[in-house]
Amino acid sequence: MTKPTKITNSIRALRFSRGELTQAQLADRIGVTRQTVIAIEQGRYSPSLEMAFQIARVFKVPLDEVFQYPDEELS
Amino acid sequence: MSYDEKGTWAYLVASAGAYLVYLAIVGDRLAHTPAEQVVYVSVLLWTSAASVLASVVVRTLIETARPSDSRKSDVRDKEINRFGEYASRWFIVAGAGAALIMAMVKVDYFWIANVIYLGFVLWAVVGSAVKLVAYRRGL
Numbered sequence: 413m414t415k416p417t418k419i420t421n422s423i424r425a426l427r428f429s430r431g432e433l434t435q436a437q438l439a440d441r442i443g444v445t446r447q448t449v450i451a452i453e454q455g456r457y458s459p460s461l462e463m464a465f466q467i468a469r470v471f472k473v474p475l476d477e478v479f480q481y482p483d484e485e486l487s
Numbered sequence: 488m489s490y491d492e493k494g495t496w497a498y499l500v501a502s503a504g505a506y507l508v509y510l511a512i513v514g515d516r517l518a519h520t521p522a523e524q525v526v527y528v529s530v531l532l533w534t535s536a537a538s539v540l541a542s543v544v545v546r547t548l549i550e551t552a553r554p555s556d557s558r559k560s561d562v563r564d565k566e567i568n569r570f571g572e573y574a575s576r577w578f579i580v581a582g583a584g585a586a587l588i589m590a591m592v593k594v595d596y597f598w599i600a601n602v603i604y605l606g607f608v609l610w611a612v613v614g615s616a617v618k619l620v621a622y623r624r625g626l
Binding site: 417436443444445446447448451455456457458460463486 | 488489491492556557559561562563603624625626
């Protein structure tokens, strides 16, 4: 499976650390389908900045604890 | 598989299937009759209508076999749809352009109608294929 984005995320780990929040529950909280949450987790879809903030808000953590971007790409 | 992805599969199967039926019928007639005398209009209209009906039936069958969590489109579905439409719109342009040139040089109506129909079919089939790749591999 290819990953068209270099952005990685910790959504799966955060879901399990927040009382086993299911993909369907997260999808419901941010107003998307479960398939979209799966695509984001697998790096097949980069959410909009607004959706990224919504996801971070669900987990009550800063944005960069949910999404990461490799340092070498910034230089 | 999301509701919209299933719908894209249904549309692809119905569009390609209907065109293959059209090609089989009209191609057979064309093998035995000069192009300007081939009866194609009724076949074109019937296969176009059958394509719409088949799309609904196939989608219903897929949904019955594997029900979706939700029937709402989300932002990803809309982005993928836009991406597919953008990628395949050139087939409509090419079909219209080819038809215009063929009309200018007075090619028979049969060929003009068929090049336009082919443009629509390629738009539907390629657009659906691009969307399905985007669903599977990402945007």
